[in-house]
Amino acid sequence: MAAIASTEAEIGAPIIEMRKVDKFYGDFHVLRDIDLTVSRGERIVICGPSGSGKSTLIRCLNQLEEHQKGEIVIDGTTVHAKLKGIEDIRREIGMVFQSFNLFPHLTALENCTLAPMKVRGTPKAEAEATARKILERVHIPEQAHKYPIQLSGGQQQRVAIARSLCMNPKIMLFDEPTSALDPEMVSEVLDTMVELAESGMTMICVTHEMGFARKVADRVIFMDAGEIVEMAPPEQFFSAPRSERTRKFLGQILHHA
Amino acid sequence: MSYEFDFADVFAAWPELLQGLFNSLVLSALAMAIGMVVSIAGALGKTSGPKWLVWIIDEYIELIRNTPFLIQIFMIYFGLPSLGLKFSSNGAALLALVVNVGAYGIEIIRAGIESIQKGQIEAGKSLGMRPLQIFRYIILKPAIQAIYPSLTSQFILLMLNTSVCSAIAASELTAVAGDIQSRTFRSFEVYFIVTCMYLGLSVFFWSVFAGIERTFLRKPTR
Numbered sequence: 001m002a003a004i005a006s007t008e009a010e011i012g013a014p015i016i017e018m019r020k021v022d023k024f025y026g027d028f029h030v031l032r033d034i035d036l037t038v039s040r041g042e043r044i045v046i047c048g049p050s051g052s053g054k055s056t057l058i059r060c061l062n063q064l065e066e067h068q069k070g071e072i073v074i075d076g077t078t079v080h081a082k083l084k085g086i087e088d089i090r091r092e093i094g095m096v097f098q099s100f101n102l103f104p105h106l107t108a109l110e111n112c113t114l115a116p117m118k119v120r121g122t123p124k125a126e127a128e129a130t131a132r133k134i135l136e137r138v139h140i141p142e143q144a145h146k147y148p149i150q151l152s153g154g155q156q157q158r159v160a161i162a163r164s165l166c167m168n169p170k171i172m173l174f175d176e177p178t179s180a181l182d183p184e185m186v187s188e189v190l191d192t193m194v195e196l197a198e199s200g201m202t203m204i205c206v207t208h209e210m211g212f213a214r215k216v217a218d219r220v221i222f223m224d225a226g227e228i229v230e231m232a233p234p235e236q237f238f239s240a241p242r243s244e245r246t247r248k249f250l251g252q253i254l255h256h257a
Numbered sequence: 258m259s260y261e262f263d264f265a266d267v268f269a270a271w272p273e274l275l276q277g278l279f280n281s282l283v284l285s286a287l288a289m290a291i292g293m294v295v296s297i298a299g300a301l302g303k304t305s306g307p308k309w310l311v312w313i314i315d316e317y318i319e320l321i322r323n324t325p326f327l328i329q330i331f332m333i334y335f336g337l338p339s340l341g342l343k344f345s346s347n348g349a350a351l352l353a354l355v356v357n358v359g360a361y362g363i364e365i366i367r368a369g370i371e372s373i374q375k376g377q378i379e380a381g382k383s384l385g386m387r388p389l390q391i392f393r394y395i396i397l398k399p400a401i402q403a404i405y406p407s408l409t410s411q412f413i414l415l416m417l418n419t420s421v422c423s424a425i426a427a428s429e430l431t432a433v434a435g436d437i438q439s440r441t442f443r444s445f446e447v448y449f450i451v452t453c454m455y456l457g458l459s460v461f462f463w464s465v466f467a468g469i470e471r472t473f474l475r476k477p478t479r
Contacts, residue, residue, distance in 0.1 A: 064379055091385025101380035104477075105398045114394055115384035147477030160380075167384060 015040045015202055021070035030056050032226040043197050044204045045213040048223035054206045058173045062093045091119050094164030098176040100156045102148040108159045109144040112166045134162045138192050154185030158192050174205040208253055222246045266441040267450060277433030278454050284429055285416040288354035296362025304370050321360035326421055329353050334425040350422035358415045365407045369400030402474050409466040416462055
């Protein structure tokens, strides 16, 4: 566990390493030979057509999906399906889902304090103080006592981001966080994510928001058919993609932008 | 019709009737409380236990749901002593009621658990919560909210089933009524009053269930 306790001093050191990772659903080869190293503080955007394996890739990092071949190392610990104490790894990795997945029977504040209290053993008063601070950071302190059903989609997603941040994670994963939102709510969630990126959080975002990618990404990855087809800094990715498949994909999604 | 209604003998037996009513109420409430624990534990075992446990729970449910309640009581009260397990009539009644309601309760709560979206569990996992924590803090309450009407209907059936326990002379309302009736021969009068008392018990339990829902299980509205 020494590696988990590593400090901010190691900015730039790898925090995620995927080596030759393969994943299958039965006969279907979802991830093919994935090699990816992410450094502390790095911001990665992954895009690609649906079914290309981009969500599966980030879900393997916290083992919501298990991989069959290759190695995934998170902050010094090799993770796999049978790992005892996978919970200790997961609590360091925040995850934001397309469909928010807030707990409907808990208020925004309770959504944010549940895991810190039950998983980290934080006293209630302290967990609430932290949660309020973070709800303020995502610009919805006044919604603390509302239930998810009483919030707009954009507000729900910001509560979901706050809920993850309350665990003080080292890494944040975003799985198409704006895809289920009405168009007018996309920007409030993206603004929150940009602010988070500026704070130095290590982030991997599966998204088709290319404006966001240009603004914050250190590297943009294009996936197709379970492979990483292209990986480049945004300037190069958007202006001079090397692969024909990337060019075609960008042509399709940027056409209407 | 020449029958003359005479409630005097029955009214004279008020203390007995009230005692029977009270015993039925306590028997029902105890069986509901213990049955709830059995149902939750069984549903947890059935949805996430190992295969052998799921098999045992399934067999238990099938056995209970496909045999008459009266036979289950007789089995426990008259049958089990042959194996060295002896119960008082009230103890056997409570056990039979719990065993019976558990089989139905497990299936009801299982349905509630299965109505919870997978994303809820994934959110709990991604926050580092352990399986039992996810069950207790994320799944259980919404699951019970989802099936609360079925569960409470089952509990009312349980209360009505306590009358069957008179067959082993448990000291509940129907047994008391039988005693009074055989003493006074005022069958109509006794059973009229007992019918009203069961109706009263139902109203009482329905209002308790509604109170529990209002206090602990209210769903937020827009």
